Amino acid sequence: MIAKKVLLVGNFGVGKTSLIRRFVLNQFSEDYISTIGVRVSSKVVAYENQEIKLLIWDVAGTSGDEKIPKAYFLGASAAMFVFDVSREETYLTIDQHLASIKALSGLQNITIVGNKKDLLSKDELEAVLAKITVKIDLITSAKEDENVEDAFLKLTAQALK
Amino acid sequence: MKKPTEDNKKDNRFELLRELLLEDDREKFTALSEEIIEKEKLSKRVQPLVDEKIEDLRQKFPEYFGDTITETIKVQIRDSQDEVVEALYPIMGKLVKKAIVSEITKLSDNINRTIQEKFSLKQILTRFFKGKNNDAGVVLQEVFEPIIEEVFVIEKDSGLLAGNFTRGNIADKDMVSGMLTAIKSFAEDAFSKENQNLEDIKFDSFQLTIKNFKTIYIAIATSGVLNSEFRDQLADNVNNLAEVILRDRTYLKDELKLNALIETYLITQN
Numbered sequence: 001m002i003a004k005k006v007l008l009v010g011n012f013g014v015g016k017t018s019l020i021r022r023f024v025l026n027q028f029s030e031d032y033i034s035t036i037g038v039r040v041s042s043k044v045v046a047y048e049n050q051e052i053k054l055l056i057w058d059v060a061g062t063s064g065d066e067k068i069p070k071a072y073f074l075g076a077s078a079a080m081f082v083f084d085v086s087r088e089e090t091y092l093t094i095d096q097h098l099a100s101i102k103a104l105s106g107l108q109n110i111t112i113v114g115n116k117k118d119l120l121s122k123d124e125l126e127a128v129l130a131k132i133t134v135k136i137d138l139i140t141s142a143k144e145d146e147n148v149e150d151a152f153l154k155l156t157a158q159a160l161k
Numbered sequence: 162m163k164k165p166t167e168d169n170k171k172d173n174r175f176e177l178l179r180e181l182l183l184e185d186d187r188e189k190f191t192a193l194s195e196e197i198i199e200k201e202k203l204s205k206r207v208q209p210l211v212d213e214k215i216e217d218l219r220q221k222f223p224e225y226f227g228d229t230i231t232e233t234i235k236v237q238i239r240d241s242q243d244e245v246v247e248a249l250y251p252i253m254g255k256l257v258k259k260a261i262v263s264e265i266t267k268l269s270d271n272i273n274r275t276i277q278e279k280f281s282l283k284q285i286l287t288r289f290f291k292g293k294n295n296d297a298g299v300v301l302q303e304v305f306e307p308i309i310e311e312v313f314v315i316e317k318d319s320g321l322l323a324g325n326f327t328r329g330n331i332a333d334k335d336m337v338s339g340m341l342t343a344i345k346s347f348a349e350d351a352f353s354k355e356n357q358n359l360e361d362i363k364f365d366s367f368q369l370t371i372k373n374f375k376t377i378y379i380a381i382a383t384s385g386v387l388n389s390e391f392r393d394q395l396a397d398n399v400n401n402l403a404e405v406i407l408r409d410r411t412y413l414k415d416e417l418k419l420n421a422l423i424e425t426y427l428i429t430q431n
Binding site: 003004005036037039040053057069071072077 | 316317318319320321322333335336339340342343344346347349350351
């Protein structure tokens with residue numbers, strides 16, 4: 001079975017861990033992420049008639065200044081940047097975040113996901129999306145299990161490219 | 162027409178009198194009898210239902226009352242901690258003492274047996290000619306024999322597991338490899354200077370020895386007392402294993418082939 005390391009990055013509280021929890025059931029204790037800044041979960045996914053084991057590195061959210069060990073980004077085959085559609089500060093500097101992740105991981109393409117769709121009305125959501133300059137791949141709701149599977153399938157496809 | 166005799170007249174009067182006198186009693190008797198019959202009928206109908214309910218209660222008692230009983234016990238223990246401690250202390254004390262005595266007895270037997278074996282004239286001469294003069298080390302190694310419990314061959318950057326050996330039953334070895342790599346990266350980033358690597362982690366009775374190479378690292382979890390001789394032998398074997406893997410990278414793509422190689426180099430040779 002092919003195994004791929006994929007990353008989940010984004011600010012504090014955007015719902016990265018909730019997305020993983022929705023997608024994966026087996027995972028290490030919550031303590032790890034606050035102690036060393038990352039937690040690894042695994043999930044076998046079926047994609048185009050083959051099974052792929054995703055090792056999902058949930059890198060602790062940052063407010064921009066904290067130092068994350070560079071090694072966490074090494075050897076990744078794909079990355080997902082998650083922001084919270086209900087909190088402006090999580091997508092205002094999205095360009096800088098993406099540039100930083102690309103530099104650390106060496107990846108060219110990053111899947112961009114806006115989470116917590118359930119907190120906004122349709123009009124509010126459209127207003128938020130109009131403010132964001134980069135192309136968003138998916139809008140998800142970990143709470144209502146909306147587009148979560150699709151987001152990880154997109155990540156899998158990116159990892160296999 | 163036949164005239165009634167004097168006796169017949171008396172009998173009829175007596176019957177009449179009896180009917181008059183016992184009428185109330187007879188009615189009560191009939192009512193009582195009907196009540197009993199009704200109860201018996203009801204009992205026949207209700208009994209299976211009651212039996213069924215009792216059986217259900219018996220089978221699902223923990224489900225119905227488990228929480229209540231647990232809560233009651235918790236409250237009881239909380240409200241009477243002193244009594245609980247007083248009641249349990251002597252029992253626990255005895256159990257702990259018994260366990261310690263048992264383990265010390267086993268250890269003592271083991272040491273005695275090893276000393277008898279190792280200090281025979283034959284063994285002393287063998288050690289003398291082999292140049293192994295550290296008698297305490299020999300005894301310790303025999304009593305607390307070092308055992309390789311787990312081996313992980315992991316790709317350095319990605320933390321992906323290439324191959325492994327295990328005596329236990331790790332739930333998700335890929336996840337363990339990822340977390341081990343993350344912990345290693347965290348420790349190296351936080352405490353080390355450039356190009357320094359984490360090499361040892363100790364936890365409980367286990368020791369995790371990490372040997373770093375250019376693109377992979379090998380983590381070996383051991384139990385027991387690791388003397389210098391065992392460490393040297395292990396280091397040699399790990400280096401030999403890494404040399405074979407790094408010369409033929411196909412091992413990193415074939416888990417089963419690599420697992421067999423790990424067993425050959427680290428388990429059968431140590």
